[in-house]
Amino acid sequence: MKKLSFKFLILFAVLAVISCSKKEDPIDQPTTPLTLVLSSDVGPGELEVVGINTIAMFTITGSDGEDYTNSSQLFVNDQEISGSTYEFTQTGRFSVKAVYEGITSNILSFEVLEPSERVLIVDVPKALRNQTITFKLLDDQGNDSAPEADFFVNGEAITGNTFSTATPGDFEVYANYVANDDPYTSATKNFQVFVPKRKVVIEDYTGTWCGFCPAVAVAIDEAREATEHVAVVAIHKTSSTIPDPMDFPRIQELQDMFGIDNGFPKAQLNRTTSWVNPYPMDRVLSMAGNDTDVAIGINSQLTGSNLTVKVKVVYENGSAPGDKLVVYLLENDIVSPQVNYFNETPGHPYEGLGNPIENYVHNDALRNSLSDLFGDAIPNKPAFEKFEKEYSFSVPSNYVGDNLSFVVMVVDSDNTAKNAQFSKINENKDYE
Incomplete structure (x- = not known):
């Protein structure tokens, strides 16, 4: 009985540790930070054309519904002004923004004209x-x-x-x-x-404990050398005995949806198609860069821990029923040991690097899904009508802000990626 009780206590302690680690995981659910919206009485647009000596009055509203006008700083062409009004006494282009406790608003632009001038x-x-x-062709009165x-x-x-x-x-x-x-x-x-060009999504189901997983990393490097039209997501999982510092807590949901067992590495193309050893490059290149009818743009801003991501989607032929938008937040340049079973494989790119590779640099690690894990519904959109959606997220302190990036996908009703886009943090990535 004593022996059984001792085993039970050990099991209970292990389960308690696992339970605590999951509960304390900072990436469990996205949270919504405060954002600011700057507006003016001159007009509702982000570009207003006005004449000399026009006076604009500004209002700053928070996403919490509060008025932050009197407690924010206003900047015109990056020069702080006093009060909440500004008189445009010179011609030219002016940009106005508001800042409250490190949070920056949207930017309003003004074109100031002489009576004979026009803005195209x-x-x-x-x-x-x-x-x-x-x-x-706008005159000085708009x-x-x-x-x-x-x-x-x-x-x-x-x-x-x-x-x-x-x-x-x-x-x-x-x-x-x-x-x-x-x-x-x-x-x-x-x-x-x-004409939009298709980016192939490569999802790498991997782990730092997985000695054969560098094989997929090599294939991804080869794909990136061959084409710029790939969007990569590395989805890490902790093994039963070895933790992975990039463990994605919801990986099992992805595995269940796409029928992926635990025999890592596993690689998927466009979410639903297996890419198996020896990872033939023609499977990727036959799709990468092909003409498609859907384009994706990404514009992100990280101020302190406040992240705002704006995604836009446009179709040449209109959306299809069941289309969804997937927005993934990634982190790069994470240094962590990687088990390497190719250390003694002659001619392999990882030969002689050690087992494990102590200072291995991990990229494209999936940190969080800002959208629903399998995508947010895209409403019915006719050809050329833009769909936009904004996401806000409070970045945990254990993320390195400058190393964050995004992969955004438009997937169909079967969860197959129709096209994708990637971008770095604080980048305005236009349609491609």
Whole structure:
């Protein structure tokens, strides 16, 4: 009986340790930090065209519904001003932002004009093929004088103030107009027409304890050397006896959904297709960079521990029922020993690096899912209509902010990735 009781106590102690480690895990659920929205009485847009001596009044509202106007700092062209109003006494472009206890708001832009000046606006600076692009020509009161102007795209006159083409490429536009009976030519603006290129999602189910897992890392390195059109996610799991510092607590949910057993390494392409040893590169390259009809953009901002991520999606042919948006937060440059069964394999890239490799650098480690783990529903969207969604997250202190990155996927009703995008922290990654 004493022997059985001793075993029971050991088992209880082990279970208690495991239970505590899970409970204290800081990445269990995303939390929502405070964000600020800056607005003005001049107009609702992020770019307002105004005349000389216009006075703008600003308001700062928090995501908690509170008014932070009197407790925030206002900056015009990065110079702090006093109060919550500003008079634009010179022509040019001005940017305005608010800061409260290290939290930065959105940025408002103002174009200040003389009465004879006009600002040419391209409503879609990066457009899909056959997407209609509309040009505006705003005066110092913000009125659109485009109907009275003549527009030229790549030096050729066009009819009206809209343009579309099936030919991808870089374009420029300018306008001729008349003000006070005198002829003028606007500044030239550039825009682009593009076809989205498919990024292949490679998900690496791995662990620092897994001696054969570097084989997938080598294959991923080869894929990245061959093409820029891959988005990589390394999903770590703690073994039954050896902890992994990058353990993703919800990995079992992914394994259950995609039928992945514990015989690591395991690699998946576009979530649902197994990529098995010897990890043939043609499986990736046959898809990477192909034309597709959905594009993804990512814009992130990390201020202190407050992370805001804005994702935009646009379709050339409209969304499909069941489409979802997956937003993953990753961390790079994590140094941790990696077991290496290839240490004595002649000719292998990991030959002679040691077993374990003591200062192994891990990249693309999945830290958290800012969306639902399997994606947030994308509403029905017609062709060319942009879908946008914003995520906020309070970054735990054990993450290194500068090393964070993102992989965003649009997946179909079967959870297969239709396209993906990746970006670094504080990067504005446009459609590609």
